[in-house]
Amino acid sequence: MVLRFTTSYLEDAISLFRYYKKLGDQAMEQLTDEQLFLALDDETNSIAVIVKHMAGNMLSRWTDFLTTDGEKPDRNRDGEFCEPPATRAALHACWEEGWACLFGAIEPLTEADLARTITIRGEAHSVMQAINRQLAHYPHHIGQIVLLARHMAGGQWRTLSVPRNRSQEFNRLVAAGEASQR
Template sequence: MDTTGQFMSSIINVFETHKRMTERAVEQVPDEKLHTALDEHTNSIAVIMKHVAGNLISRWTDFLTTDGEKSWRNRDDEFVDSFKSRAEIMEYWERGWSCVLEALKSLTAEDLEKTVSIRGEAHTVPLAIERSLGHTCYHVGQIVQVARIQAGDDWHTLTIPRGESEQFNKANWGEDGKSHS
């Protein structure tokens, strides 16, 4: 069994699934509401997306050879909404995701045995991957929640709608609605 291949395939799948979930949520939000925070103590969707992309670019550029917190990263600026349009937000978002996905797809079994640094702290490569995945998923949840609020009555659920689990299960697993694997 190729556990390295399975591990990497699973990690890439989870990153890609969360990227798509975010994009499906953001598509439902009017342009102006992408820049609107729920209150003065929270971040807008645009700001959270900027932070996620900035983090991914920093962590995954030269992942195996340089500290994940790059000297050129301006983390504080990630919390300032400087985007003029949805297209600018999405372009920066894509840049961050391209960085992580290309890096992950290039890793070998030997690379998983290595140690990398994040803010001067040593991490095994699997731990660094999991740390990045956890951080990204945390913010994806924020984006989806804010998008749900900002979309209001125009929201279309990203998963199984409330009250439709039994119908979904029957459609996917047969009359008794249970998996038979």
């Protein structure tokens, strides 16, 4: 993601959400189907479980978020941490559904909407606070996905940012307008 100057909070927030989604996409693309469902031990989540949780959160938070509580009564948060979708295709569909819900909710917003009051778990939030809350939550989980993917891919990993020990080369590419990563 090449940083683009903006004074629009919404434009920047949408850009950041897209950037983190792309990191998750690129990390997961580097893994085998089996690796997506592998947990390091009994106390950690697989990437598939993290994806299921994120999608459940997105669907709850962003469906009719201006008019209904962001914690929907039919959400089963505890269930998000077990039995993920069984295949890569089903997992991908779950991931895309969550992100589509998020973008469908925030892309039509205007700067004036940022001061509107919504609720999450019965607690009042401005729309801006709700966006910020998720801009902290989702990158946290994307970081988990990237770390797990990096670990599982081992020597086959293709970096998602500045390659180790190549900062100077990367800076030259940025200066020349040839770098496509942040």
